[in-house]
Amino acid sequence: MPDVPWWRSAVVYQIYPRSFADSDGNGIGDLRGILGRLDHLTRLGVDVVWLSPIYPSPQDDAGYDISDYEAVDPTFGTLADLDELIAALHERGMRLVLDLVVNHTSDEHPWFLESRSDPYGPWRDWYWWRPPRPGMEPGQPGAEPTNWQSFFSGSAWELDPASGEYFLHLFSRRQPDLNWENPKVREAVYAMMRRWLDRGIDGFRMDVINMISKAVSPVDGTLPDGPVLAGSPYGDGSAAFIGGPRIHEFVQEMHREVFAGRDAALLTVGEMPGVTVDQARLFTDPARGELDMVFQFEHVSLDQGGGKWDPRPFRLRDLKTSFGRWQAGLADVGWNSLYWNNHDQPRIVSRWGDDGAYRERSATMLATVLHCHRGTPYVYQGEELGMTNMPFSSIADFRDIESLNHYAVAVSRGEDPEHVLAAMRMMSRDNARTPVQWDASPHAGFTTGTPWIDVNPNHVEINAAAQVDDPGSVFSHYRRLITLRHDEPAVAHGDFTMLLPDHETVYAFTRRLPDDPRGDVELLVLGNFSGDDVRVDIDEGWAGSELVLGNYPDAAADVATLRPWEARVHRLVRPRP
Numbered sequence: 001m002p003d004v005p006w007w008r009s010a011v012v013y014q015i016y017p018r019s020f021a022d023s024d025g026n027g028i029g030d031l032r033g034i035l036g037r038l039d040h041l042t043r044l045g046v047d048v049v050w051l052s053p054i055y056p057s058p059q060d061d062a063g064y065d066i067s068d069y070e071a072v073d074p075t076f077g078t079l080a081d082l083d084e085l086i087a088a089l090h091e092r093g094m095r096l097v098l099d100l101v102v103n104h105t106s107d108e109h110p111w112f113l114e115s116r117s118d119p120y121g122p123w124r125d126w127y128w129w130r131p132p133r134p135g136m137e138p139g140q141p142g143a144e145p146t147n148w149q150s151f152f153s154g155s156a157w158e159l160d161p162a163s164g165e166y167f168l169h170l171f172s173r174r175q176p177d178l179n180w181e182n183p184k185v186r187e188a189v190y191a192m193m194r195r196w197l198d199r200g201i202d203g204f205r206m207d208v209i210n211m212i213s214k215a216v217s218p219v220d221g222t223l224p225d226g227p228v229l230a231g232s233p234y235g236d237g238s239a240a241f242i243g244g245p246r247i248h249e250f251v252q253e254m255h256r257e258v259f260a261g262r263d264a265a266l267l268t269v270g271e272m273p274g275v276t277v278d279q280a281r282l283f284t285d286p287a288r289g290e291l292d293m294v295f296q297f298e299h300v301s302l303d304q305g306g307g308k309w310d311p312r313p314f315r316l317r318d319l320k321t322s323f324g325r326w327q328a329g330l331a332d333v334g335w336n337s338l339y340w341n342n343h344d345q346p347r348i349v350s351r352w353g354d355d356g357a358y359r360e361r362s363a364t365m366l367a368t369v370l371h372c373h374r375g376t377p378y379v380y381q382g383e384e385l386g387m388t389n390m391p392f393s394s395i396a397d398f399r400d401i402e403s404l405n406h407y408a409v410a411v412s413r414g415e416d417p418e419h420v421l422a423a424m425r426m427m428s429r430d431n432a433r434t435p436v437q438w439d440a441s442p443h444a445g446f447t448t449g450t451p452w453i454d455v456n457p458n459h460v461e462i463n464a465a466a467q468v469d470d471p472g473s474v475f476s477h478y479r480r481l482i483t484l485r486h487d488e489p490a491v492a493h494g495d496f497t498m499l500l501p502d503h504e505t506v507y508a509f510t511r512r513l514p515d516d517p518r519g520d521v522e523l524l525v526l527g528n529f530s531g532d533d534v535r536v537d538i539d540e541g542w543a544g545s546e547l548v549l550g551n552y553p554d555a556a557a558d559v560a561t562l563r564p565w566e567a568r569v570h571r572l573v574r575p576r577p
């Protein structure tokens, strides 16, 4: 379709380098490991690789704490390795998107070392430094400048004893937030981004980019407290930093300073916890010169009660309500991203599928339903193999700072450790971070050394070697699904209509391209989110329609019958009157 951005029919594959493939036996994945597995990506048919951070980092938050934005951490390799990866992907017709983590840096970044070292120096205002709450002494409980809780438990403020002042960190205490109110900070970030684009990368995934603008008082520079959180001494400061007062100004400035004139060839996606449909319309409206798409979090919170460590049963109707609103909300302007998994979410087949008897069926059903929505799909490493959550046995098995901090705080508050572990087994980010399962050998072909986090024992059954040549595998279904998006314009561009919104176990919708050269093209997408046979009330006009994709080897009795975890895509091409 002319004049439509390339990424509307593209599929993105996310690589979490620590856990993808290790080439030097140190138990941690690296760039040469990725270079050695490019055939896997070519066979899958993906168009873009999103690489989670590979920059120098003390790895306090697994690389999302960066101490040098313009180099490669020796653990992952060298700049030459990265240049080779950029070239190799381009030769294979794929693009590379890097992770941009500029809401915060590592506390080992020279900017922060300078900032902390001199309270009156030119770097101080590169971060958020504040004195203790009026009338209180540094270090006194409650003396933090605001009552904000960090996303990784505890206060969002850390005291610097040398200066007696606190610095802000929305995430770990080793991830101080940059002060985007300071134009020098913004200029330095834009220059860094331009240098990466000049090096040949094809865009950025922007970490918590909707948190860079804080609601600071123009009068006295103070930041407001938030409502106190139940069972916590802290408050929720998100109203003061999620979608802050200057966020669109900053994102538009970034677009002008970095992407203007070269954005057509690039992909930009902003990770935006808490973003709403209306805000996403503004961020992704091409006329506003901001971003191509955003990652929203509404669906990945549907099975959470009072936060991620309070898992609740998933209800399909809630998902349909949420996705239906995002599809409708970005139908006429903007664009959606589509994801079940990433390095922060547990494995979807274990979460909303069935990772036992129906692992392959439910994995392929979930993929079909997601990929046939209007938006750009993201495949997280291992998802294409139907990898599952990890049977963590004890706290010693976990590595993720968010999980470990939560466990420490919950147990210190008297919660039953086994109860806390049970929630972590379901929701911890470490479920996504176990090594990719390449084969059935001892460490799943990930490393010849000792993996930094244990390999899932089910790799003997679930692995790439067993799937890439098997037409009935999860991998082969993903390949067909990606081919369908490339070959059938209705998948990328068709109008979306939700069907059966109240059905408890079936997800059904259509995609329609009424003006296609072939005629009035319509797809019917069906997904059974249960292990039972289901009959659905579908328009008889679909009887006899063409089955373009299904996750069972044989055809169903009829279009209205769905077998356990079945997914099907039917096509009708009606001649135009």
Ligand code: TEU
Residues within 6 Å of the ligand: 061, 064, 065, 101, 151, 171, 207, 208, 271, 273, 308, 343, 344, 402, 429
């Ligand atoms: O994640 C932001 C974010 O929203 C997550 O921390 C989320 O709240 C949590 O993981 C859900 O359990 C981004 C990165 O994707 C994440 O890996 C980083 O830890 C975080 O920012 C800080 O950089």
